[in-house]
Amino acid sequence: GAVVSQHPSWVICKSGTSVKIECRSLDFQATTMFWYRQFPKQSLMLMATSNEGSKATYEQGVEKDKFLINHASLTLSTLTVTSAHPEDSSFYICSASSRVVGEKLFFGSGTQLSVL
Amino acid sequence: GENVEQHPSTLSVQEGDSAVIKCTYSDSASNYFPWYKQELGKRPQLIIDIRSNVGEKKDQRIAVTLNKTAKHFSLHITETQPEDSAVYFCAASSDGGSYIPTFGRGTSLIVHP
Numbered sequence: 508g509a510v511v512s513q514h515p516s517w518v519i520c521k522s523g524t525s526v527k528i529e530c531r532s533l534d535f536q537a538t539t540m541f542w543y544r545q546f547p548k549q550s551l552m553l554m555a556t557s558n559e560g561s562k563a564t565y566e567q568g569v570e571k572d573k574f575l576i577n578h579a580s581l582t583l584s585t586l587t588v589t590s591a592h593p594e595d596s597s598f599y600i601c602s603a604s605s606r607v608v609g610e611k612l613f614f615g616s617g618t619q620l621s622v623l
Numbered sequence: 624g625e626n627v628e629q630h631p632s633t634l635s636v637q638e639g640d641s642a643v644i645k646c647t648y649s650d651s652a653s654n655y656f657p658w659y660k661q662e663l664g665k666r667p668q669l670i671i672d673i674r675s676n677v678g679e680k681k682d683q684r685i686a687v688t689l690n691k692t693a694k695h696f697s698l699h700i701t702e703t704q705p706e707d708s709a710v711y712f713c714a715a716s717s718d719g720g721s722y723i724p725t726f727g728r729g730t731s732l733i734v735h736p
Contacts, residue, residue: 548729549729550726550727550728550729598664609722612657612669
C-alpha cells in the first residue's frame with residue numbers, strides 16, 4: 508500500500524513556542540491531505556483538509572491562525588501549532604489520499620505533542 | 624452532514640470467540656465504508672472496506688456486512704487472538720463528499736488469552 512511518513516513522532520515543547528509537524532506521501536502524489544487530532548481513548552477528530560496549492564479548509568471550531576496548514580507540494584503538508592499551550596497537547600495524525608488510490612486513506616504514524 | 628454511531632465502545636472476549644462491532648450511518652449518499660484498526664500510539668490501519676454495491680466481504684478471519692436499507696454495517700472477527708486487541712474505527716464516506724470519512728467513536732477490543 509501507499510506510505511505516508513510523519514515527523515516528528517513525538518515532541519515536547521515549552522508553552523508559547525511553535526511546533527511544526529510534517530506529513531509526506533512517499534510513493535504517491537497526494538492531492539488531498541487531512542489533519543486529525545486524537546485525544547486518549549477517543550476517535551479521530553478532523554481538523555482540516557488541504558489540497559495542494561490551495562488554502563486549507565478548516566472544520567468548525569478549529570482556529571486557522573493557531574493551526575497553520577501548508578500543502579506546498581503533492582507530497583508534503585505541514586501543520587504548525589503556533590504559540591502552543593498545554594491544552595494543545597494531543598496526538599496529531601495526518602492522512603493522504605489521491606485520485607490514484609481512490610477512496611482509500613493512508614495515515615501517517617502520528618505525532619504526540621506535549622506542551623509544558 | 625454524515626453521522627456515524629458505533630457500538631459497543633468496549634468489547635471484551637475470550638481468545639477463540641467471535642467479536643462483532645456495529646455501526647450505523649445517517650447519510651444515504653455514503654457509499655464507502657472502511658474499517659481501521661489502531662494499536663495504542665500507532666497509526667490507524669485499514670483492515671477491510673466495503674462499497675455500497677455489495678452486501679458482504681470477507682478476508683480470512685475478518686468480514687464486513689452492509690445493510691443499505693437499514694444504514695448499518697458490521698465488522699465480524701472470528702477466532703479472535705490476543706493480537707486482535709486494539710481500537711477499531713468504522714467510517715463512512717461518499718464520492719460526492721470527496722471521500723472525506725466520518726469516523727465512529729471507536730471500539731476498544733480486548734481479547735483475553
